[in-house]
Amino acid sequence: xxxxIYRLGIIEKIPATVLKNYIFRNNGDLTFTNVTxxxxxxxxxxxNGATYADLDKDGDMxxxxxxxxxxxxxxxxNASEQKLNHFLKIRFDGIGLNKGGIGAKVQVMxxxxxxTQEFMPSRG
Numbered sequence: 001x002x003x004x005i006y007r008l009g010i011i012e013k014i015p016a017t018v019l020k021n022y023i024f025r026n027n028g029d030l031t032f033t034n035v036t037x038x039x040x041x042x043x044x045x046x047x048n049g050a051t052y053a054d055l056d057k058d059g060d061m062x063x064x065x066x067x068x069x070x071x072x073x074x075x076x077x078n079a080s081e082q083k084l085n086h087f088l089k090i091r092f093d094g095i096g097l098n099k100g101g102i103g104a105k106v107q108v109m110x111x112x113x114x115x116t117q118e119f120m121p122s123r124g
Contacts (some may be wrong), residue, residue: 043073050066101119105118
């Protein structure tokens with residue numbers, strides 16, 4: 001039991017480095033722009049993980065960032081509400097036991113670009 005208490009004492013003496021997170025916007029041309037300040041992530045934290053999900057079911061992915069000893073940050077994606085964006089919303093109706101259409105593929109062509117997406121609701 002003593003070795004565990006000893007290690008905990010050492011860990012408690014290590015100073016925490018509270019930093020501001022970074023958010024980058026994909027420019028669509030294999031480059032990214034730092035949009036941390038303009039998108040409102042100015043709070044320093046001890047973040048240790050993030051995930052995305054469509055929390056408000058509006059078709060765009062929202063961001064959740066977990067923090068050590070603090071509440072999680074939840075960022076709402078307003079892309080579907082902006083008039084300048086174009087998006088396609090698709091709902092799959094599968095058959096049999098696959099009612100949600102898991103594994104369905106969509107291919108969209110726009111000008112000289114082709115976009116392909118396979119519907120997999122879970123990630124590894």
